[in-house]
Amino acid sequence: MYSRLPVWTAILAVLLAVLPTAFSRPTRRAEDPTTDPFYQPPAGFESQSPGTILRERQVNASFFGFIPDPVDAYQLLYRTTAVNGSAIATATTIFKPKSPKTDRFVSFHTAYDSSSPTCNPSYQYQLGVEQTGLISSVERLIIQVYLEKGYIVSSSDYEGPDAAFAAGRIEGMGVLDSMRAVSNYHEKLGLSSDSPAIVGTGYSGGAIATGWAAALHASYAPELNVKGWAQGGTPSNLTGTLLLLDDSPFSGFIPPAIDGLSKPSAYGAEVTPLIERIITEKGREALEFASTHCAVADLGNFFSQSLFSTEFQTLGPALLDDPTIQSVLNDNILGTKSDETPTVPVFVYHATYDEIIPYDDADRMVTSWCGNGASVAFTTYKSGGHATTEVIALPAVVEFVEAAFNGTVEEGCSEDTELDSLLDPLALGVSLEPLLVALLDALDVAGEKDANVQRDVRAWETTVPLQGV
The missing domain is CATH 3.40.50.1820 (Alpha/Beta hydrolase fold, catalytic domain)
Structure with missing residues (x-):
């Protein structure tokens, strides 16, 4: 430090x-x-x-x-x-x-x-x-x-x-x-x-x-x-950005991105049902943290973590292959x-x-x-x-x-x-x-x-x- x-x-x-x-x-x-x-x-x-x-x-x-x-x-x-x-x-x-x-x-x-x-x-x-x-x-x-x-x-x-x-x-x-x-x-x-x-x-x-x-x-x-x-x-x-960020010093940008895409004004109607099916308790805590903190805290809290691991959601790396997620990411x-x-x-x-x-x-x-x-x-x-x-x-x-x-x-x-x-x-x-x-x-x-x-x-x-x- x-x-x-x-x-x-x-x-x-x-x-x-x-x-x-x-x-x-x-x-x-x-x-x-x-x-x-x-x-x-x-x-x-x-x-x-x-x-x-x-x-x-x-x-x-x-x-x-x-x-x-x-x-x-x-x-x-x-x-x-x-x-x-x-x-x-x-x-x-x-x-x-x-x-x-x-x-x-x-x-x-x-x-x-x-x-x-x-x-x-x-x-x-x-x-x-x-x-x-x-x-x-x-x-x-x-x-x-x-x-x-x-x-x-x-x-x-x-x-x-x-x-x-x-x-x-x-x-x-x-x-x-x-x-x-x-x-x-x-x-x-x-x-x-x-x-x-x-x-x-x-x-x-x-x-x-x-x-x-x-x-x-x-x-x-x-x-x-x-x-x-x-x-x-x-x-x-x-997609390319998420893959580069995961398990890096900047992986803290991923939870607010997932949470942001899940907001009602964005793609909540499509994404929220999927998240509810696959999210773990640790994943839920990550999204709740992101929804109440700014980028500095997110970067520190999720430093060098893999958000595509099964600790956060049950699909693991296959999350990006899900049709709903692919549709949202392709739209952006x-x-x-x-x-x-x-x-x-x-x-x-x-x-x-x-x-x-x-x-x-x-x-x-x-x-x-x-x-x-x-x-x-x-x-x-x-x-x-x-x-x-x-x-x-x-x-x-x-x-x-x-x-x-x-x-x-x-x-x-x-x-x-x-x-x-x-x-x-x-x-x-x-x-x-x-x-x-x-x-x-x-x-x-x-x-x-x-x-x-x-x-x-x-x-x-x-x-x-x-x-x-």
């Missing part, structure tokens, strides 16, 4: 130095989504169109739960759609900088990777909230990069009201409907029209939401003025249907040695999309692992976002390989150097090719001073 206190102390010092301290905010105390009435849609909401705003409020945004963020922050509860087409409601958080661009916004899809509503970004982003979702906490620094560049940023609870983690279709529709909701909120945000330009971006679990939003854009929400999508470390084939493969192809430019990036998400699956997704006429720029990172690539690729992602807004992304498909794992702290400009330095400090935690993460993932929960602050 190794100490990270100096790293996070440095990060907090950077934030306190670059953020102003004078601000006024509402005094409402944040409340867990499982009990907060804000998240309960009003009677009759089912008759509203997707993207309709059902509730709104201003909130206290923060870094790591205790450093106030002096931007205006709003939350919208909006109507969206379950996998079976029924109406559900979820929330998005909107961050508005002091001098925003008024014709566009960024849709940022954080990787909260949990089947517990307590881990929803809309809750974790608020002041005074215990930071049980480490990934979202670190990715707030990336949101701040876009805010410093003048973009309004929306970050949705795209997994829906019951946290259907890994269910790509519900996540994609959740993203698209959050874009609709923000567009409907244009007057209060000071946006110049109800059809602002939008670029969507997300990494890892957030790339599930991004990839499926890109795939469903043309059929589900064609009126949205989306200019581009940027997605990295994409879990484009859940990106690139299998020609009518689910992105119609605006996409930037895809992935590490060759990604130890969490198979590189080959992302490569097949890109090949399929390109074969169906999409414009995809695919960058392969030869150095680093899953966590490090998100930070190393950030300047390229920001560059793509700005090019997409400006309409200067080249059409067609292209491939590029990056060999260098070094990142210039000035890559995003002098004004953003402190934030990039903070991200690089966080990156030190992972080590070369994420070796530290692989050696002792359980240390995240016990050494990062973000739990219970």
Whole structure:
């Protein structure tokens, strides 16, 4: 086990130095989504169109739960759609900088990777909230990069009201409907029209939401003025991802994925009866744990376990051969249907040695999309692992976002390989150097090719001073 206190102390010092301290905010105390009435849609909401705003409020945004963020922050509860087409409601958080661009916004899809509503970004982003979702906490620094560049940023609870983690279709529709909701909120945000330009971006679990939003854009929400999508470390084939994760330092992602796919808004009607037939007591405890904890706790609790063993469910490794499971997993493969192809430019990036998400699956997704006429720029990172690539690729992602807004992304498909794992702290400009330095400090935690993460993932929960602050 190794100490990270100096790293996070440095990060907090950077934030306190670059953020102003004078601000006024509402005094409402944040409340867990499982009990907060804000998240309960009003009677009759089912008759509203997707993207309709059902509730709104201003909130206290923060870094790591205790450093106030002096931007205006709003939350919208909006109507969206379950996998079976029924109406559900979820929330998005909107961050508005002091001098925003008024014709566009960024849709940022954080990787909260949990089947517990307590881990929803809309809750974790608020002041005074215990930071049980480490990934979202670190990715707030990336949101701040876009805010410093003048973009309004929306970050949705795209997994829906019951946290259907890994269910790509519900996540994609959740993203698209959050874009609709923000567009409907244009007057209060000071946006110049109800059809602002939008670029969507997300990494890892957030790339599930991004990839499926890109795939469903043309059929589900064609009126949205989306200019581009940027997605990295994409879990484009859940079967391949589950096989790579099992019995690894990252096997803790599997229970929330199974639990998420089993949620009522996802595939509960199909999957729950099967689970009830095959689950063991240990398996039931695993799903119950996943349904009430965030990714950090899941990783520590299920470290290097095989969730396909008969200790958890009676089918053992044959679980993936079950027709019901196969049907659900096949329904969540990106690139299998020609009518689910992105119609605006996409930037895809992935590490060759990604130890969490198979590189080959992302490569097949890109090949399929390109074969169906999409414009995809695919960058392969030869150095680093899953966590490090998100930070190393950030300047390229920001560059793509700005090019997409400006309409200067080249059409067609292209491939590029990056060999260098070094990142210039000035890559995003002098004004953003402190934030990039903070991200690089966080990156030190992972080590070369994420070796530290692989050696002792359980240390995240016990050494990062973000739990219970």
